[in-house]
Amino acid sequence: MTDDPSYWLDHFNGDGHLAALVVGGMTRRRCLWCERELRPCNMARHVGSAHFRQLTIDEAIEAVEREGRAVA
Numbered sequence: 477m478t479d480d481p482s483y484w485l486d487h488f489n490g491d492g493h494l495a496a497l498v499v500g501g502m503t504r505r506r507c508l509w510c511e512r513e514l515r516p517c518n519m520a521r522h523v524g525s526a527h528f529r530q531l532t533i534d535e536a537i538e539a540v541e542r543e544g545r546a547v548a
Contacts, residue, residue: 479503 478484479502484495504513509527 479499481495481499484498485492488494488498501516504515505519506513507519507522507527509523512522514522
């Protein structure tokens with residue numbers, strides 16, 4: 477798929493709003509931390525998994541049990 481605005485304007489019969497939405501969603505942006513280029517739809521997932529530690533419930537329970545606390 478192309479990110480050429482003129483193609484999308486023709487495709488949507490001159491509707492600039494739809495063309496802008498499609499082109500904006502296909503335009504890659506750089507991650508603020510690692511400079512990796514990603515589409516906007518993938519940015520939140522990338523930042524959450526690559527730059528922040530996300531614990532699963534099993535990992536949280538194991539951490540509490542290792543500390544010797546009782547799990548209710």
